[in-house]
Amino acid sequence: MKNDYLIRDARKEEARELAQLVNLAGTGPNNKGLDFVGWSLAAEDGEGPFDYGGRIVGSKDGLYSYRNMRVIEADGKVAALTLCFEAFTRTDEEMAAIPEEFRVFKELTNSIPGKLYLDSLAVSSEFRGRGFGKKMLEDAILRTKRSGYDAIYLIVFEENKKALNLYFKVGFKVHLSLPSPNHKDMPYEGNVVLYKKDL
Numbered sequence: 311m312k313n314d315y316l317i318r319d320a321r322k323e324e325a326r327e328l329a330q331l332v333n334l335a336g337t338g339p340n341n342k343g344l345d346f347v348g349w350s351l352a353a354e355d356g357e358g359p360f361d362y363g364g365r366i367v368g369s370k371d372g373l374y375s376y377r378n379m380r381v382i383e384a385d386g387k388v389a390a391l392t393l394c395f396e397a398f399t400r401t402d403e404e405m406a407a408i409p410e411e412f413r414v415f416k417e418l419t420n421s422i423p424g425k426l427y428l429d430s431l432a433v434s435s436e437f438r439g440r441g442f443g444k445k446m447l448e449d450a451i452l453r454t455k456r457s458g459y460d461a462i463y464l465i466v467f468e469e470n471k472k473a474l475n476l477y478f479k480v481g482f483k484v485h486l487s488l489p490s491p492n493h494k495d496m497p498y499e500g501n502v503v504l505y506k507k508d509l
Contacts (some may be wrong), residue, residue: 315442317449320379322368328376329363331391334497335430338470338497346497348412355506373429380449382442389437390448393430399423399462411493418465418504421486426454428464431473443476451480455509463506467498482507 320328329345336344349359349366366374373395382390397419400408403430408416419427428450433442456496464482467490485506491495 315382315440317380317382317445320376320381320388322370322376324381325368325376326360326364327388328379328381328391329336329360329367331388331432332367332374332393332430333360333363334434335391335393335432335509336497338467340499341495341497344412344495344497348436351402351409359482370393371476378409380446380453382437382441384437384442387436388434388444390433390446391430392446393448394426394428394462394497397422397427411491411495414502415465416487416492417488418486418502419463421504423479424465426457426459426462431464433447444480447476447480451507451509456478461506461508463504465502465504467496467500468503469498469500477505477507480507 333343333345341347345363346359349362353359353362363492364371367376369375370377376392377393379391380394381388399420400416406415429445431446431450441461451462463485466477468474468487482505484503486504487501490500490502491496
């Protein structure tokens with residue numbers, strides 16, 4: 311098995327592939343992915359969810375732009391991804407416009423305006439078991455520190471034990487917890503938790 315890989319900034323021409331990995335980060339045993347659900351609702355006539363997601367990721371602006379993403383390239387493919395951006399507080403009107411099942415995530419990030427938020431970390435199933443999740447997390451932490459932030463935050467369902475094992479190993483601790491909405495599109499049941507790592 312090859313261990314050669316490169317950590318680099320994401321590229322616009324990878325937008326659809328990046329969208330699929332972003333969705334993978336919000337996938338669990340109970341759903342097809344949180345972004346898949348949201349993009350299915352937002353897609354225009356004749357446009358599939360990953361067409362829409364790829365369009366969003368391929369834009370230069372916006373939180374989900376490829377410009378906010380880093381990837382591991384291995385064997386000539388995008389093997390893993392992180393998506394990071396600065397959190398901000400949404401207005402009451404903006405919160406009311408968000409579908410109820412997704413509001414819990416925005417309630418959590420509303421509590422950390424101006425802080426660096428790791429929105430997505432995903433490793434393609436083809437490349438699991440090679441330590442790429444840890445490498446991407448370490449890259450995000452290092453870049454956050456170099457950018458002058460004093461902490462990095464992320465959200466995980468408390469039932470996502472595999473992800474939590476990784477985050478605990480590198481020093482993340484519970485910052486705030488809210489109950490998950492009882493909705494068929496949630497990847498897990500149980501609480502949704504905002505974790506913090508001081509830098």
